[in-house]
Amino acid sequence: MRAAAAATARAARGAGWLAPGLALVGLIVAYPLVRVVEWSLTDRTTFLDGSFVGLDNYRQLLSDELFWRAFTNNLILLLSVPLSIAIALVVTGVLYRGLRGGRLYELAIFVPFLPAVASIAVVFLYVLSAGGPLNELLRGAGAGALAQPWLTDADVAIWSVLGVVLWKRIGFTVLLLTARMASIDRTLLDAAAVDGAGWWRTYWQVAVPGMRGIIAFAAVLGFIEAFSWTFAYVVILTRGGPDRATYTLEYLLYRLQFDEQLVGLASAVAVFLLVAALAVAAYRVHSARREALL
Amino acid sequence: MASLALIGARKAYPGGAEALRGVDLAVADGELMVLVGPSGCGKTTALRAIAGLERLTDGTVEIDGEDVGALEPAARDVAMVFQSYALYPSMTVARNLSFGLRARGVARAERDRRVREIARLLELEELLDRRPRQLSGGQRQRVAMGRAIVREPRAFLMDEPLSNLDARLRVQMRGEIVRLQARLGATMVYVTHDQVEALTMGRRVAVMDAGRIRQCDTPAALYERPADTFVARFIGSPPASLLRGRLGEGRDGELECVIGGVAVALGAGAEAARPALRAAVGGELVVGVPADGFALAPGGAAGIPGTVALAELLGAETLVHVELAGAGEGGAAATVVGRFGRGVAAVPGDPVAVALVPDRLDYFDPETGLALDRPAVA
Amino acid sequence: MSWPPDSAGGTPEPPAPRRRPHGWRGALGAVADHGFLIALAAVCLLPLYVMLIASFERAADFDGAALLPTLSPTFENYRTVWTELGFDRMFVNSAVLSLSAAAIATALAAGAAFGFTRLRFAGRGLLLAGVVATMAIPAIVVIVPLSVLMTDLGLVDRLPSAILAEAGLLLPFAIFLLHTYMRELPSELFEAAEVDGASRWRQFREIALPLARPALATTFLVSAIYAWNDLLIPLVLWQAEQLTTLMVGLALLGPSRAGTQNVPLLMAGVTISILPLAVAFAVARRAVVRGLVEGGER
Structure with missing residues (x-):
């Protein structure tokens, strides 16, 4: 009895410190999470509470061509993950191969990560416009044939968005990899070098395996970004157009909720995104456990 | 000052490990008692149990005959000196010394008086405005001592306070602590793994092993009449x-x-x-x-x-x-x-x-x- | 155990120079390396370069693209967006959102992280796992009920809505960051304080907070950057014109004005939106980088 009372007292003391923060997270994240799942099973709109409709919303989404196009576009943006990691691996290898001024290059490559997606997107609206700097540059370089309406051609637009996402991602991925690289035991690299292995062989076989964890971390962040942080790109660069060719799930959700007022349907889209987020959540909890942070 | 006692003290951890397996220890008012033993013998756990930093699984802790097992460390009114000194890095020496007094709501004038007095006693006057990282090992040790003394607690608990000092300074500080203890008439429990330190400092020494006190006696008796083979193999160099x-x-x-x-x-x-x-x-x-x-x-x-x-x-x-x-x-x-x-x-x-x-x-x-x-x- | 923790996310050290082969092969390799990196750096910097030079063009002279700096630069665009397009007010709104959300998140996270590190209570591990899991929940997933909730509370288009939402979404990350730092503080300091008779509150205020100052700065700074950069939350919860933030302003103005002769104006606006970040980065590069690496995309 005494032990139980003491445990309760300890829990109560803990609550005092945690309560304000947890209450806010509960209000802003946990409560809406419950609600979004609940509403995805109703035909609720902004103005009507709606009634329970089972899985109708999901059925409707899965039979909607626009939903699948949006999903495909998310998958296309997901290509930024392997691409950014591949490029970052090469960049890190070159940086550590031992040249002067590596720090400056690193800084230059990191710069795109700092500004907001919204700021970057507006810059690229200009850069990629029909008469804009990129096409000018191509024409000036005698590659005028490559010049195109980057954001207004339905076949090209989503790939342009991918280019911008990739452009913004690389610096951060390089930052993650170089951070890890700095903590790799240099004597390992030296030992391989003494054994007569060339730099790239040493790098791939000794350094890169040691970076597996951070590469997984970069991949997971890229994954969640491709599904859940593309909103600002799409809403500014293309508004889903042309001809709804660049819808992503996020943008679809936003339009359903705020233009069409279809709360139930928008919630169902949110649940799809939630599944992706939960996969990432599971990974983060798992790796925090492994690093004994919990 | 006060007397201290552990009676039938047991401490078991959830994993099943037992740090204390029935310890009886009585420290008289004004006595310097040394707890000595190899690492892992439970001596630090015993000290922390007296301080209230560990709860006993079984048995009682008494201060002046009163069972203090349910009291928080703050309410036990004892002072502790840690092996790492545990000086607050962000505070000056003066604030380190007065921390416990501020925590207990001692009035400012009284606080200043006591801090000055302790600083004089321990020759810390020049260092009052420094921060711990600007002090040498010996100076830090003295501040840690001062922080304990200034509170005028009922007892002092010392957890290997000299083990981070070099050999020469250690010998010198041993003497100073013994003199200080005698002068203050302080009740003190002093934990060490060093049997030489134990024999030179303690009026009585409790030798611990595997969660038990093997023998508690004067240094001479420990050496001349060891109670068991463990004590015989532990004491003497x-x-x-x-x-x-x-x-x-x-x-x-x-x-x-x-x-x-x-x-x-x-x-x-x-x-x-x-x-x-x-x-x-x-x-x-x-x-x-x-x-x-x-x-x-x-x-x-x-x-x-x-x-x-x-x-x-x-x-x-x-x-x-x-x-x-x-x-x-x-x-x-x-x-x-x-x-x-x-x-x-x-x-x-x-x-x-x-x-x-x-x-x-x-x-x-x-x-x-x-x-x-x-x-x-x- | 090393303390203070220096490996929190690991700030990249400059690559140590390696010996490369001597002679012409080494020289050729070096040229190739530099060539590759210069090309990549150019790709990374060019968009921001054309942004900057366009922002100094006279709108009347602008013909759709500028690749070289104009010979007659003007600050007129900055003056115009600032005073006539309302960027002055948007800047203030962004600052209010960013600084207050970061302050709330950091303050609440400091208390929670202290609770998680210094207290042992039932359900602690589970709660902490919950915090880490919540870090991965993006705003878009909760935006639907969140907007309804704020409407029901009558907070839409009032200051607390976006500030609280932003702080709540940042909080798990802030708790995690501070917790990983505070757990490395030597526990003997707090035990000493406890024996000295200090209450939890005093331990928090006089020992934990001063020692965690670097982590608090990082947490505040990175939270502020995230909140400054966010679009979705203020777009949905601060719809009133007098509450428009820079990002919302850019999102509304951008698509309608790009590709027109308003580009210089727009680029001036974007530059203004990036400027505080550049300053923060220049002043506290290490703290910012460490926080970004730890937090990921929050």
Whole structure:
């Protein structure tokens, strides 16, 4: 009895410190999470509470061509993950191969990560416009044939968005990899070098395996970004157009909720995104456990 | 100041590990008690239990006869000095010293007076505005002491406070702590793993092992009458060596002990000093031989024949390790270590004869390891 | 255990120079390396370069693209967006959102992280795992009920809505960051304080907070950057014109004005939106980088 009372007292003391923060997270994240799942099973709109409709919303989404196009576009943006990691691996290898001024290059490559997606997107609206700097540059370089309406051609637009996402991602991925690289035991690299292995062989076989964890971390962040942080790109660069060719799930959700007022349907889209987020959540909890942070 | 007591103290961790397995310890008002033992013996846990930083699984903690087991550390009014000193890095020395007084709501004027007084006592006046990282190890140690003293607590708990100092400073601080303790008339429990420190500082020393107090006595008694083989092997530098022998009676009825095939007469005084020996006749014994418990003679002389294994010259003295065939458990070889002058003739490989000094020997039960005629534990 | 923790996310050290082969092969390799990195750096910097030079063009002279700096630069665009397009007010709104959300998140996270590190209570591990899991929940997933909730509370178009939402979404990350730092503080300091008679509150205020100052700065700074950069939350919860933030302003103005002669104006606006970040980065590069690496995309 005494032990139980003491445990309760300890829990109560803990609550005092945690309560304000947890209450806010509960209000802003946990409560809406419950609600979004609940509403995805109703035909609720902004103005009507709606009634329970089972899985109708999901059925409707899965039979909607626009939903699948949006999903495909998310998958296309997901290509930024392997691409950014591949490029970052090469960049890190070159940086550590031992040249002067590596720090400056690193800084230059990191710069795109700092500004907001919204700021970057507006810059690229200009850069990629029909008469804009990129096409000018191509024409000036005698590659005028490559010049195109980057954001207004339905076949090209989503790939342009991918280019911008990739452009913004690389610096951060390089930052993650170089951070890890700095903590790799240099004597390992030296030992391989003494054994007569060339730099790239040493790098791939000794350094890169040691970076597996951070590469997984970069991949997971890229994954969640491709599904859940593309909103600002799409809403500014293309508004889903042309001809709804660049819808992503996020943008679809936003339009359903705020233009069409279809709360139930928008919630169902949110649940799809939630599944992706939960996969990432599971990974983060798992790796925090492994690093004994919990 | 106050008296302290642990009664039947047990501490078990969820994993099943037991840090304390029934510890009884009584510290009188104004006494300096040293807890000594190897790492993991439970001495720090015992100290932390008195402070209230650990809750006992069973048993009680008393301060001045009052059960304080349910009280938070703050309410126990004891002060603790940590091995790492645990000085607050973001505060100046002055604020470190006054922290406990501020926490207890002591008025500012009184606080300043006490901090100044302690600073004078410990020669910290020049350092009051410095931060811990700007201090030397010895200075930090003094601040940690000052932080404890300034509170005028009911007792002082010291957890290896000198182990981070270099050897010379450590010896100097030992003396200072003892003088300070005497001057303040402070009740103090002092934890150390260093038996030299324990013997030089403590009026009484409790030797701990595996969660139990093996013996609690004056330094001289610990050395001269160890309560069991653990204490015999722990106390003294070098500690006593343990040999196996069989107790018998000589022709005239006097006790003798056969060690390594040689009968050692224990002398007329042995039985008077250790009445229990008579009852052990015919049985096997563990014989404790302290470093000053035998003489060396050239090979072939009277005594137990052996071979010099190692001779360590330590400045003014030499430690000689002698291997004795058949003197260990089950007839195995055993080694005795003795302390001799620097001129002793001992070259590794030389045959020698070990002549035991009967008055200096201790006798233990081979099964339990307990001394025959065991002195009282507490 | 090393303390203070220096490996929190690991700030990249400059690559140590390696010995490369001597002679012409080494020289050729070096040229190739530099060539590759210069090309990549150019790709990374060019968009921001054309942004900057366009922002100094005269709108009347602008013909759709500028690749070289104009010979007659003007600050007129900055003056115009600042005073006539309302970027002055948007800047203030962004600052209010960013600084107050970061302050709330950091303050609440400091208390929670202290609770998680210094107290042992039932359900602690589970709660902490919950915090880490919540870090991965993006705003878009909760935006639907969140907007309804704020409407029901009557907070839409009032200051607390976006500030609280932003702080709540940042909080798990802030708790995690501070917790990983505070757990490395030597526990003996707090035990000493406890024996000295200090209450939890005093331990928090006088020992934990001063020692965690670097982590608090990182947490605040990175939270502020995230909140400054966010679009979705203020777009949905601060719809009133007088509450428009820079990001919302850019999102509304951008698509309608890009590709027109308003580009210089727009680029001036974007530059203004990036400027505080550049300053923060220049002043506290290490803290920012460490926080970004730890937090990921929050």
